Amino acid sequence: MPGKKQQALSRAIDEAGHDARLSGASVVDHATLQSECEPGARAFWQAVPSRVLDLAVDPAEFIVEISSRLCMQECAVDQWCPLCDAVLDSRGHHSRMCCAGGDRTRRRNGLRNRIFRGAARAGLHPELERPGLLLPSRPGDINQNEQARRPADVYLPCFTGGLPAALDFAVTAPQRQETLYPGCSYCPRGRL
Ligand SMILES: [Zn+2]
Structure with a gap:
């Protein structure tokens, strides 16, 4: 195509390929691929492996993670x-979001602790699980009982602009039934 730069042509080909992949994808694969397009989602691909910085992943775990992100099957x-x-779907989505074995809670706690340690190293004087700060899971509960407020996962007494911040972490997934089919009464909460 005269007048077009190689970079622009490559981008057009990539976008056409991406659109074709999306249009033929199942609802779950569509959600997975769209999630990979969100800001920050590609950090996993771009991280330089380092055991010192705790950024190294075992080869077997890395292959499983890539398979999931590329919508490949993990078992037959x-x-x-x-x-x-x-x-227990063959794409491995349920194994990442099942809450019955406690892994999801451990992942959330691991994320919380990592942020806490980083904030402490930065001199932000963080506090773990400071009580009575966050709205309850059902916001209406606060009208009946102020004690219903949840603790902040990490509380920062002085953050952006000198204001305090209460951080709340959750481990979730784009393949959750409630995300794929919002309002569907046949989708039990917390299950894929
Ligand atoms: Zn399960």
């Missing part, structure tokens, strides 16, 4: 989750 067929009896 769907099975039943031995912990909660939901479908």
Whole structure:
């Protein structure tokens, strides 16, 4: 195409390929691919492996993570989750979001602790689980009982602009039924 730079042509080809992949994807794969396009999602791909900085992933775990992000199958067929009896899908999505075995809680705590340590190193004087700061899970509960407020995962007494900040972390996934089918009464909360 005269007048077009190589970079522009490559970008047009990439975008056409991406659109074709999305248009033929299942609802779950569509959500996975769209999630990879969100800001910050590609940090995993760009991180330089370093054991010193705790950025190294074992090869087997790395392959599984890539397979999931590229919508590849991790096993041949769907099975039943031995912990909660939901479908253990062959893409491995349920194994990442099942809350029955406690892994999701451990991931959230690991994320919270990492942010806490980083804030402490930065001299921000963070506090773990400071009580009574965040709105309850159901905001209406605050009208009946001020004690219903939840603790902040990490409290920073002096953050942007000198103001305090209460950080709240959650481990979630774009493949959750509530995200894929909002308002669907057949989708139990917390299960894939
Ligand atoms: Zn499960």
